Amino acid sequence: MPTYITLYNWTEKGIKDVKDAPARIRASIKSVEAAGGKVLGVYLTMGKYDLVAITEARNDETISAALLATGMQGNVRSTTLKAFTVEQFTKILKKLP
16 A cells, blocks of 8 residues: 655644544544555654654545545644655656656
8 A cells, every 4th residue: 555644734723632632633644544545654853844654555546535525624734745655666766768
């Protein structure tokens, strides 16, 4: 399954209700799993981003739907990166001229 790294920042609503964040995170994990994905980890971080999640999903559409559903709640804004393993990177490089 493809791997995705999502960087989150709290919105004003999200930071105001930050004490509820663990429950929201657990609900989001269940939503991803119900769609056939797998959350490998969610981390509170310091610096430019407030949270980081590492997720696997069947395809881009599956993760996009899960991220849109999370965003609709209004607690976070996200940036998602599609990640490639070293093996996948090696295959990509072999396609170069």
